[in-house]
Amino acid sequence: MATKEIAGKTVNVTEEGYLTDPAQWTREVAQAIAAEEGITLTDAHWKVIDFLKKDFAAAGVLASMRRINKTGGIATKDLYDLFPEGPLKKAARIAGLPKPTSCV
Amino acid sequence: MKKILIIGAGTAGTMMAVHLSRKLNRKEWSITILDKDENHYYQPGYLFIPFGIYTKQDVIRKGAKYIPAGVEYLLAQADQIIAEQNRVKLKDGREIAYDILIIATGTNIHPEETQGMVENGWRENIFDIYTADGADALSKKLPGFKGGKIAIHVVEMPIKCPVAPLEIAFMIDWFFTNKGMRKDVAIDFVTPMAGAFSKPATAKVMGHLLKERGINLVTDFGTERVEYGKLVSYDKGTVDYDLLITTPTNMGDALMARSGLGDDLNYVPTDKHTLQAKAKDNIFAHLGKMSMKFVYWNILLKGIPVPGIASKMGRMGKIIPQTA
Numbered sequence: 024m025a026t027k028e029i030a031g032k033t034v035n036v037t038e039e040g041y042l043t044d045p046a047q048w049t050r051e052v053a054q055a056i057a058a059e060e061g062i063t064l065t066d067a068h069w070k071v072i073d074f075l076k077k078d079f080a081a082a083g084v085l086a087s088m089r090r091i092n093k094t095g096g097i098a099t100k101d102l103y104d105l106f107p108e109g110p111l112k113k114a115a116r117i118a119g120l121p122k123p124t125s126c127v
Numbered sequence: 128m129k130k131i132l133i134i135g136a137g138t139a140g141t142m143m144a145v146h147l148s149r150k151l152n153r154k155e156w157s158i159t160i161l162d163k164d165e166n167h168y169y170q171p172g173y174l175f176i177p178f179g180i181y182t183k184q185d186v187i188r189k190g191a192k193y194i195p196a197g198v199e200y201l202l203a204q205a206d207q208i209i210a211e212q213n214r215v216k217l218k219d220g221r222e223i224a225y226d227i228l229i230i231a232t233g234t235n236i237h238p239e240e241t242q243g244m245v246e247n248g249w250r251e252n253i254f255d256i257y258t259a260d261g262a263d264a265l266s267k268k269l270p271g272f273k274g275g276k277i278a279i280h281v282v283e284m285p286i287k288c289p290v291a292p293l294e295i296a297f298m299i300d301w302f303f304t305n306k307g308m309r310k311d312v313a314i315d316f317v318t319p320m321a322g323a324f325s326k327p328a329t330a331k332v333m334g335h336l337l338k339e340r341g342i343n344l345v346t347d348f349g350t351e352r353v354e355y356g357k358l359v360s361y362d363k364g365t366v367d368y369d370l371l372i373t374t375p376t377n378m379g380d381a382l383m384a385r386s387g388l389g390d391d392l393n394y395v396p397t398d399k400h401t402l403q404a405k406a407k408d409n410i411f412a413h414l415g416k417m418s419m420k421f422v423y424w425n426i427l428l429k430g431i432p433v434p435g436i437a438s439k440m441g442r443m444g445k446i447i448p449q450t451a
């Protein structure tokens with residue numbers, strides 16, 4: 024496991040840059056990861072991130088795009104607009120959650 | 128007398144009925160299994176139907192044939208599970224009370240979940256190999272295929288038997304190679320995943336094999352809709368085809384939704400170690416073939432830990448309150 028300096032903090036990350044310790048996640052860390060992905064976080068982004076984090080805490084697994092759509096109320100098309108090219112991978116990384124294994 | 132009710136006499140439900148009937152004390156327990164379909168389908172055989180190796184008849188048997196003596200078999204559809212009251216309503220109006228419920232209703236394809244899939248060529252130039260009818264329809268289409276583009280496609284994960292799409296891709300390659308017309312057929316393998324398979328090690332091996340067989344791998348393809356002869360992804364990628372062999376969205380039976388027990392895909396959230404429904408300890412779900420064993424032991428042992436078993440099979444079940 025590697026560590027990484029981000030938003031003035033040292034965090035533990037996987038090879039692909041996913042946080043491994045949710046306790047190290049802050050909103051500033053999220054903003055910094057988003058910047059690496061070329062994304063400036065807006066309220067619409069935060070709605071996705073907050074849903075993913077809340078759902079992960081309750082279910083113990085990362086929500087699928089279907090679940091973000093059906094339960095989180097965010098259309099898959101919007102998700103692609105917010106997090107282009109692999110929305111779930113990017114949103115999960117920004118939210119400090121594990122990399123999705125079976126999805127875009 | 129206590130009752131175990133099994134909904135679904137497919138692979139998992141049938142195996143549970145067989146195992147439990149051998150082990151349980153029949154003076155204490157009665158077992159009932161029900162299925163809405165009198166037929167039991169041997170699903171791995173679907174893969175051979177498109178190529179004329181099996182016929183549809185080869186994979187169908189009467190379900191009752193595999194249910195052991197002493198187990199009650201009902202041809203009936205479960206309409207609603209009333210978990211709080213430990214009973215199941217059947218579509219024909221009957222009701223069955225249970226002490227332990229095993230939900231073994233499997234998973235099925237839902238092409239209507241993808242925009243345009245049913246409207247734009249279903250069973251005309253779009254086929255599935257996840258139903259006996261789909262495989263049978265493909266068997267009528269393939270012999271006349273004059274060459275062109277074939278796409279093997281997965282809409283979204285998770286799916287039952289994740290290797291089946293890969294198997295069909297290699298079999299399509301074999302079929303047209305044998306016919307001496309492989310050069311006239313282009314094959315794409317289109318998946319929402321980052322590789323050919325969910326597990327990285329397998330994905331790597333399969334990626335190589337696909338390449339070796341001249342099958343083009345299209346990854347990270349999140350299917351938004353199907354137009355006639357064309358797959359369109361959310362990020363505006365397209366794959367054209369003359370023939371699409373798709374794995375539509377897989378979902379559990381709508382019984383879960385009607386019973387308020389299901390998630391977004393009509394699967395029952397369970398404790399992953401014991402397969403007990405989070406909603407109720409005396410309901411077991413998601414058996415499949417391997418996991419069936421857990422449930423079997425959990426029921427038999429009624430939550431009493433036995434050295435060796437727990438470590439092999441996962442954690443022991445929560446103790447089910449014994450209603451006399």
Ligand SMILES: Cc1cc2nc3c(=O)[nH]c(=O)nc-3n(C[C@H](O)[C@H](O)[C@H](O)COP(=O)(O)OP(=O)(O)OC[C@H]3O[C@@H](n4cnc5c(N)ncnc54)[C@H](O)[C@@H]3O)c2cc1C
Pocket residue numbers: 134135136137138139140141161162163164166167169170171172173174203204205206231232233234256257258287288291380382414415416
């Ligand atoms: C193409 C293909 C290839 C496969 N290849 C392999 C392989 O090589 N090896 C392997 O191990 N597995 C393979 N499988 C997977 C295997 O078939 C499944 O894992 C297995 O059938 C799952 O068993 P199940 O009992 O959960 O569901 P099923 O066998 O599908 O049974 C579910 C049953 O529940 C009934 N039911 C559903 N809803 C209700 C209701 N409301 N009321 C009453 N009854 C209901 C249905 O009628 C059905 O009989 C393959 C599957 C496919 C599709």
